[in-house]
Amino acid sequence: xxxxxxxxxxxxxxxxxxxxxxxxxxxxxxxxxxxxxxxxxxxxxxxxxxxxxxxxxxxxxxxxxxxxxxxxxxxxxxxxxxxxxxxxxxxxxxxxxxxxxxxxxxxxxxxxxxxxxxxxxxxxxxxxxxxxxxxxxxxxxxxxxxxxxxxxxxxxxxxxxxxxxxxxxxxxxxxxxxxxxxxxxxxxxxxxxxxxxxxxxxxxxxxxxxxxxxxxxxxxxxxxxxxxxxxxxxxxxxxxxxxxxxxxxxxxxxxxxxxxxxxxxxxxxxxxxxxxxxxxxxxxxxxxxxxxxxxxxxxxxxxxxxxxxxxxxxxxxxxxxxxxxxxxxxxxxxxxxxxxxxxxxxxxxxxxxxxxxxxxxxxxxxxxxxxxxxxxxxxxxxxxxx
Amino acid sequence: xxxxxxxxxxxxxxxxxxxxxxxxxxxxxxxxxxxxxxxxxxxxxxxxxxxxxxxxxxxxxxxxxxxxxxxxxxxxxxxxxxxxxxxxxxxxxxxxxxxxxxxxxxxxxxxxxxxxxxxxxxxxxxxxxxxxxxxxxxxxxxxxxxxxxxxxxxxxxxxxxxxxxxxxxxxxxxxxxxxxxxxxxxxxxxxxxxxxxxxxxxxxxxxxxxxxxxxxxxxxxxxxxxxxxxxxxxxxxxxxxxxxxxxxxxxxx
Numbered sequence: 001x002x003x004x005x006x007x008x009x010x011x012x013x014x015x016x017x018x019x020x021x022x023x024x025x026x027x028x029x030x031x032x033x034x035x036x037x038x039x040x041x042x043x044x045x046x047x048x049x050x051x052x053x054x055x056x057x058x059x060x061x062x063x064x065x066x067x068x069x070x071x072x073x074x075x076x077x078x079x080x081x082x083x084x085x086x087x088x089x090x091x092x093x094x095x096x097x098x099x100x101x102x103x104x105x106x107x108x109x110x111x112x113x114x115x116x117x118x119x120x121x122x123x124x125x126x127x128x129x130x131x132x133x134x135x136x137x138x139x140x141x142x143x144x145x146x147x148x149x150x151x152x153x154x155x156x157x158x159x160x161x162x163x164x165x166x167x168x169x170x171x172x173x174x175x176x177x178x179x180x181x182x183x184x185x186x187x188x189x190x191x192x193x194x195x196x197x198x199x200x201x202x203x204x205x206x207x208x209x210x211x212x213x214x215x216x217x218x219x220x221x222x223x224x225x226x227x228x229x230x231x232x233x234x235x236x237x238x239x240x241x242x243x244x245x246x247x248x249x250x251x252x253x254x255x256x257x258x259x260x261x262x263x264x265x266x267x268x269x270x271x272x273x274x275x276x277x278x279x280x281x282x283x284x285x286x287x288x289x290x291x292x293x294x295x296x297x298x299x300x301x302x303x304x305x306x307x308x309x310x311x312x313x314x315x316x317x318x319x320x321x322x323x324x325x326x327x328x329x330x331x332x333x334x335x336x337x338x339x340x341x342x343x344x345x346x347x348x349x350x351x352x353x354x355x356x357x358x359x360x361x362x363x364x365x366x367x368x369x370x371x372x373x374x375x376x377x378x379x380x381x382x383x384x385x386x
Numbered sequence: 387x388x389x390x391x392x393x394x395x396x397x398x399x400x401x402x403x404x405x406x407x408x409x410x411x412x413x414x415x416x417x418x419x420x421x422x423x424x425x426x427x428x429x430x431x432x433x434x435x436x437x438x439x440x441x442x443x444x445x446x447x448x449x450x451x452x453x454x455x456x457x458x459x460x461x462x463x464x465x466x467x468x469x470x471x472x473x474x475x476x477x478x479x480x481x482x483x484x485x486x487x488x489x490x491x492x493x494x495x496x497x498x499x500x501x502x503x504x505x506x507x508x509x510x511x512x513x514x515x516x517x518x519x520x521x522x523x524x525x526x527x528x529x530x531x532x533x534x535x536x537x538x539x540x541x542x543x544x545x546x547x548x549x550x551x552x553x554x555x556x557x558x559x560x561x562x563x564x565x566x567x568x569x570x571x572x573x574x575x576x577x578x579x580x581x582x583x584x585x586x587x588x589x590x591x592x593x594x595x596x597x598x599x600x601x602x603x604x605x606x607x608x609x610x611x612x613x614x615x616x617x618x619x620x621x622x623x624x625x626x627x628x629x630x631x632x633x634x635x636x637x638x639x
Contacts, residue, residue: 234439234565237439238457240441240443240446240453241446241449241453241454241456241457242446242449242450242451242453242454242457243453243454243457243458244454292554294554295554296554296555298556298557298558299553299554299555299556299557299558299561300558301557301558302557302558302559302561302562303558303562304558345559345562348563349562349563349566352563352566352567352570353566353570356567356570356571356573356574357570359574360570360573360574360577363574363577363578364577364578364581367578367581367582368581370509371581371582371585371589373509373512373513374512374585374590375585375589375590375591376512377511377512377514378590378591378592379591380514382591382592
């Protein structure tokens, strides 16, 4: 907490003194692997560097040079993304914009590289902020690049085929035969193989998506329902058991041929869960994941997640957790999203459930009572005999 | 299998010289015992592998890396046991309709008005209003309820199980119904077996800790008189029935 009282200037004076007292040699040896020509690590290599900001949030300004060099952005200079920062202390901080052109030439077009095209797609998707004329409500709820993308490490490719680091060593050795600059070859190899691996285990994907999609308040604000009913499906059971082939959110909402950045509503013809595209999505022909190769149209139509809040609201049932929330938007969406046929199906399933609940309760009560009476009688008889 | 059966019989069932005078009454013949054993094993495998789906997440981290393999064997075992159970069920139908012992079983198992009266009288006996229990025939109302539940349960589980297995042939709605019914019926069947059947064979004071009827197939004359007095009287008055139901009187075991 003492840190909160230190202002930036005092922090940097302290850092400068520390720097003078220590040898600069390790800085150069570390930054050697980095494109740190701006010498940001002069200060940012100190693990204790950070502060509590005005809202009391802990901010860490330390950069682990080795880890950064091995990350997907390892070749990019700090100031390519962190625009500004010409003054020390940095009072001219701009938020990082992933659409910035970062002075790396994209080799297929020889244009300056940028994530702008991905961001464009993303903004048009369900997760985008809408257009200036038609902005979405509560933009602060919507995900940003960094919500899903942490600056990941390039690790040796250990593949889907159970291969280990040896694969990396052998392949790299072959690359270096022609591409003599080892560092370059390693980066290229890593860049390439990074796309070949499943980056998140199914359980991690579900965790990532449910961070927002199970937040009832947030979802209700946007007219959506919490997707916890996914956890009633067989798909989730497979994930629970750690089956590698198990279907997570991405498997159905972004199958082969689609982009995570371009998730569209169900009604959109280019959505994989649109009725027209369901057979391809369920069968996943040509994809790495083996799903339901024999899926037919009638199997692929219908609900995958169990019926949730919206269906319950439509049949006029009070939904737990929504009492204090404004549910108009959800109700509106429910009416357009869920057809009368689906409501009928939901009712049938509810009825079966109710029938079995009564049946189980009744049967078990009768049986327990009957057997208990039998037991008492038998005991009494034994006693009488002895 | 046959040898094992005989060995077990020798060990537990056949009276030694000293008690040769004591008579044993056949409750389950050999075919019925074998059917029961296979069915029971399948039942336990199905319950275990089926309810594995309902294990909480926190518990599954315990399996770690082995989870995936476990999941694969779970499915294989569940389907194998299910298939065997269906086959035993079909054999049982064949047995009921085409074998003399099976037909006798079917006739004795049919519900009758007497069962309702028996149930009333037995409950009155439990409450100590009547001093003597009703006289039961070969199968009393408890058996008939349980047998009926078994037939219904096995049919429902088999049909829904086959639908789930062949899910591509059905619409998602049918699969959803099958999945729901399969799960609910499983809870009902497991609880019923635990409360109704396990009580009969494990917890009734004179059966504890385990009734060995399922292996030997016979009960003593005393027990016969006490539990199935009407059937006992019928047997004693009919030499034909004696051949069937008194152990050692004829070829039937």
